[in-house]
Amino acid sequence: MKRVVVLGVLGLAIALGQTPDLASLEQTAQKRNTEWESIAKDLSERMARILPCDPRYAAGITEVSRASEARLAALADYLRAASAQAFAETATAKVLLNTEERRAVEVAMERADTGKEQTAVDTQSDALAQSVKQRSSLEEPRKLLEQIAAMVRQRAAASEQQASALDAAVQMLRDLVTKFDARDAALRDESIAFEAERARWNGYYAARLARAQTECAITQIGTQAAPARSKGKQ
Amino acid sequence: MRKYSHLGLSGMLICCAAGLIAQTGRDAYRQAYDVWRKAHADLERDAATGGPEQVAQADRAGAAAASFEATRIAHLKSSAEEAAQRRQAIIFQTALTRPSTDLEPQAAPGLVAGELQTAARTIARFADDKDRGIQQFRQALERERVALTALSDSIQASQKTVAATSAAGAALEGSRIKAAQAFGHQAAQLSPTMEQLEKESAAWSDYYEKLAHAIQVTNAPPPPVNVISAAPRTDSLPRVSLPRFVGAWTYPMVNGIFHGMQPEFVDLVIHEQGGHADGTLYGRFKPPAGSATDPVVRFDFQGDFSGTATQKFTLVTSDGAQGTIELIPGPAFNLLEVNFQTAPRVNRIRAANFILVKK
Numbered sequence: 136m137k138r139v140v141v142l143g144v145l146g147l148a149i150a151l152g153q154t155p156d157l158a159s160l161e162q163t164a165q166k167r168n169t170e171w172e173s174i175a176k177d178l179s180e181r182m183a184r185i186l187p188c189d190p191r192y193a194a195g196i197t198e199v200s201r202a203s204e205a206r207l208a209a210l211a212d213y214l215r216a217a218s219a220q221a222f223a224e225t226a227t228a229k230v231l232l233n234t235e236e237r238r239a240v241e242v243a244m245e246r247a248d249t250g251k252e253q254t255a256v257d258t259q260s261d262a263l264a265q266s267v268k269q270r271s272s273l274e275e276p277r278k279l280l281e282q283i284a285a286m287v288r289q290r291a292a293a294s295e296q297q298a299s300a301l302d303a304a305v306q307m308l309r310d311l312v313t314k315f316d317a318r319d320a321a322l323r324d325e326s327i328a329f330e331a332e333r334a335r336w337n338g339y340y341a342a343r344l345a346r347a348q349t350e351c352a353i354t355q356i357g358t359q360a361a362p363a364r365s366k367g368k369q
Numbered sequence: 370m371r372k373y374s375h376l377g378l379s380g381m382l383i384c385c386a387a388g389l390i391a392q393t394g395r396d397a398y399r400q401a402y403d404v405w406r407k408a409h410a411d412l413e414r415d416a417a418t419g420g421p422e423q424v425a426q427a428d429r430a431g432a433a434a435a436s437f438e439a440t441r442i443a444h445l446k447s448s449a450e451e452a453a454q455r456r457q458a459i460i461f462q463t464a465l466t467r468p469s470t471d472l473e474p475q476a477a478p479g480l481v482a483g484e485l486q487t488a489a490r491t492i493a494r495f496a497d498d499k500d501r502g503i504q505q506f507r508q509a510l511e512r513e514r515v516a517l518t519a520l521s522d523s524i525q526a527s528q529k530t531v532a533a534t535s536a537a538g539a540a541l542e543g544s545r546i547k548a549a550q551a552f553g554h555q556a557a558q559l560s561p562t563m564e565q566l567e568k569e570s571a572a573w574s575d576y577y578e579k580l581a582h583a584i585q586v587t588n589a590p591p592p593p594v595n596v597i598s599a600a601p602r603t604d605s606l607p608r609v610s611l612p613r614f615v616g617a618w619t620y621p622m623v624n625g626i627f628h629g630m631q632p633e634f635v636d637l638v639i640h641e642q643g644g645h646a647d648g649t650l651y652g653r654f655k656p657p658a659g660s661a662t663d664p665v666v667r668f669d670f671q672g673d674f675s676g677t678a679t680q681k682f683t684l685v686t687s688d689g690a691q692g693t694i695e696l697i698p699g700p701a702f703n704l705l706e707v708n709f710q711t712a713p714r715v716n717r718i719r720a721a722n723f724i725l726v727k728k
Contacts, residue, residue, distance in 0.1 A: 266417035304551035353502035
């Protein structure tokens with residue numbers, strides 16, 4: 136069990152060590168967003184002023200498509216890193232829960248031990264109270280033993296409270312781990328949805344470029360047909 | 370220990386006790402507890418009629434109680450340290466990872482919707498056009514519209530998942546803060562318990578000493594109400610617990626505590642007769658590399674036990690030098706601090722300070 140925990144922690148450390156800086160990845164993703172947005176928002180307007188067979192027409196669409204790919208790649212990098220970091224946190228929480236659950240069991244046993252100590256000192260106290268009747272010099276240790284008994288009782292009560300507090304804390308940790316799992320599941324869903332969206336963006340720009348090629352082809356059909364007809368007419 | 374005082378004597382000695390016992394787990398203190406209970410047996414009942422045998426038993430029980438308390442404290446301390454370490458876990462220290470919700474361009478849905486409308490309008494405009502080229506153009510637009518519709522659906526689906534992750538992250542963060550507080554509070558409770566145990570440890574030591582003294586005094590009628598019997602010991606010995614000094618002591622093989630020159634081994638034997646002490650110390654130390662200092666120390670000492678907790682005697686080394694030795698009881702019954710000094714001699718060790726464990 137110890138080996139599993141050690142390996143888990145080691146793996147976690149490696150995972151954390153390999154996770155790129157999220158802040159810089161986020162910054163890059165935002166930069167790529169801005170770049171894409173600045174050329175994507177007026178794509179149709181710009182294309183309207185260029186003839187379909189003008190090389191700038193296809194180049195304009197390709198430029199936006201590449202900016203989109205760069206944006207989506209940066210976002211993918213960010214999401215991947217965020218997920219790795221999040222999953223590492225979950226692993227830490229699970230190792231912690233495992234440790235705390237075992238500790239809670241130990242604390243319950245220690246509480247029982249304190250109970251036994253209390254019983255023993257109470258028994259000693261009773262016995263000494265009897266002995267004082269025969270030997271008066273025992274009165275002073277008897278008083279001291281009573282004080283010790285009171286201290287042990289106080290500690291037993293504190294031990295009881297600590298065990299309850301730890302049980303409650305462990306329950307909170309269990310709930311926390313459930314929420315970690317829920318967050319991770321949400322992150323996985325987000326990644327899947329993102330990949331689907333990424334494919335759709337690429338599909339859209341491919342369709343847009345295909346339309347541009349069609350527009351050019353139609354224009355070329357018109358310009359190639361006209362001289363033939365005029366030749367016929369001649 | 371004068372020199373150790375600045376290091377936190379009690380903490381050091383407790384660490385030492387823990388090291389000597391080599392175990393800090395529950396099993397270790399349970400074992401020590403069983404030894405204590407066995408040594409204790411029916412001491413309080415037997416004290417009513419007991420004599421020297423019960424006095425010796427009280428000393429043994431006192432030593433066992435001290436050992437148990439030291440082990441128990443060491444275990445608790447170890448638990449507290451582990452708990453503090455666990456609280457350092459990153460999930461308790463910093464906010465958890467929550468992917469940014471700002472990375473989906475705000476303009477994207479509007480842009481897609483605009484393109485979709487344009488495509489739909491254009492398709493509608495050329496719906497009835499029979500021109501082959503126009504039909505090809507309309508088909509290309511149809512494909513673009515399908516792609517845009519799929520993209521629009523994907524963007525909406527993505528937005529939902531981003532919102533779900535954000536909500537899950539917020540719920541997680543709330544729970545994290547609560548759990549961190551709960552564990553922080555739980556770990557903070559260990560410190561008062563440790564203090565309580567230390568008080569109990571001192572009280573047990575005091576109790577066994579008083580019990581031993583009480584058994585030694587001549588039986589007397591029950592004291593009048595509100596009068597505390599303060600009967601002195603019947604012998605001439607000072608009110609010190611001799612088992613804290615008398616016996617054979619050794620430097621532990623591992624986790625030994627020292628100040629100044631490090632001992633390699635030390636054996637100390639102390640005898641007592643009629644309040645008079647005599648003893649022998651024999652040890653080998655580790656002088657600095659290249660030093661010509663003789664590593665071996667051997668001396669005898671003697672003197673009367675005083676009424677103070679710390680005992681000081683004069684010593685004479687095997688080569689005739691004079692000096693003093695201080696013996697200071699540790700918090701555990703089986704620990705004794707030794708501090709000796711001799712007159713300066715060439716290539717001879719003249720002072721050392723370390724903690725011994727009872728054999």
